[in-house]
Amino acid sequence: MGPLMLDLEGFELTSREVDMLQNPLLGGIIFFSRNYASPQQIAELSQAVREVAGDDILIAVDHEGGRVQRFREGFTSVPAMATILQNAKDLSEAKASAYRWGSLIAIEVQAVGIDFSFAPVLDLGNEISRVIGDRAFSTKVDEVIELGREFIQGMNDFGMAATAKHFPGHGSVEADSHVDIPIDERPREQIISQDMRVFAELAQHYQAVMPAHVIYPSVDKQPAGFSELWLQDILRGQLDFDGVIFSDDLSMKGAEVVGGYYERAKAAVKAGCDMVLVCNHPKEGCELMQQFDFEQAPKSSQRLERMKGQALNYSLTQVQQSDDWLRLESDLNLDKLV
Incomplete structure (x- = not known):
């Protein structure tokens, strides 16, 4: 499976994208809101991608809930993760709710032919962070662990691999790595x-991880996603994590410290990333595909295979009539939330 994940321009494949999808270096596609018109349309786009690229291609989306939910009309409105505990009478009730929301995301996202959502956010929801905030389960470590574990279990039980982000934690810096270069001086x-x-604590529960474009000078001068110390010594070595490491988007401001797109991709792969993402920059993504001349880790393809959806379907309407979905609808009181 190729080491690059890129994106698409709109609702249907262009001729350029058909050529791109046949390149063996391309291992994944990520969908955005601009690719979505309806459940049927996005299911058809998923099918079109697989018809051209083959069944090995990974299709992903950022579908966390709250501010980060790419598909709206026709999908269940998923709340920001911080509200799960806020709206529960106690932690036990919140854990049950987290499990159900993880389950529901897995069911609905796979219902339109997408393998996985890049979720959950396991950062701390500290007020200092502009970009994390209510995307996090809680401001408290133990609560994030408890709720994150249940959310991941819900995803896994319904066939979806979980991606923990943003290792080792983006919630304690003010700057947003999309538009700045955050430095955590602690x-x-x-x-x-x-x-x-x-x-x-959860390293043996999630199947993939996405490191932060944050510099932690007390540990390493490189952002975590380009750091062999963070990814090899700590994540793989100390935490014994053997799942997939996805880079965060290489077009983000926080990645610029490494150099151009070629240098960023090379540094990410060298540090230990199994797959690198370039989003919203099709020209740079295609140029990188032409320039890419470094090898993946020997186990990367094997790891990436584990990210395949286990319950893929191409009809959200049909899935929303299933017993599992109807049970979740009842348990989550979705009529009050949609």
Whole structure:
């Protein structure tokens, strides 16, 4: 399976994209809101991608809920993760709700032919962070661990692999790595014992991880996603994680410190990423595909295979009439939330 994940321009494949999908370096496609018109249309686009690229292609989306839900009309409105605990009478009820929301996302996203959503966010929801905020389950480490574990289990039980983000934690810096280069100046011990403890506790539960474009100078001068120390020594070595490592989007401002797109991709792969993402920059993505001349880790393809959806369907309408979906609709009181 190829090491690049790119995106598409609109509702249907262009001739350029048909050529792109046949390149063996392309291993994944990520959908955005601009690709979505209706459940039927996005299912047809998923099918079209697989018809050209083959069944090995991974199709992904950012479908966390709250601010980050790419598909709206026809899909269940998923709340921001912070509201799960806020609206529950206690942690036990919140855990049950987290499990159900993970389950529902897995059911609906796979119902339109998409393998997985890049979720959950396991960052701490500290007020200092502009980009994380209510995307996080809680501000407290133990609560994020408990709710994150249940959410992941819900995804897994309904056939979807989970991607934990943004290792080792983006929630304790103010800057947004989409538009800035965040630097977390805290001591190593504080980062490890607080933010990273969530990822450490759940390392054998999630199937993939996405590192942050954040620099932690007390640990390494490189952003985590380009750091062999973070990805090889700590994540693979100390946490014994053997799942997929996806880069965060290489077009983000937080990645610019490494150089151009070629340098970013090379540094990410060298650090330990199994697949690298270039989003919203089709010209640069295609240029990188032409320039890409470095090898994946020997186990990358095997790891990436585990991200395939296990319950793929191409009819959201049909799936929303299933017993599993109707049970979740009842348990989550969806009529009050949609």
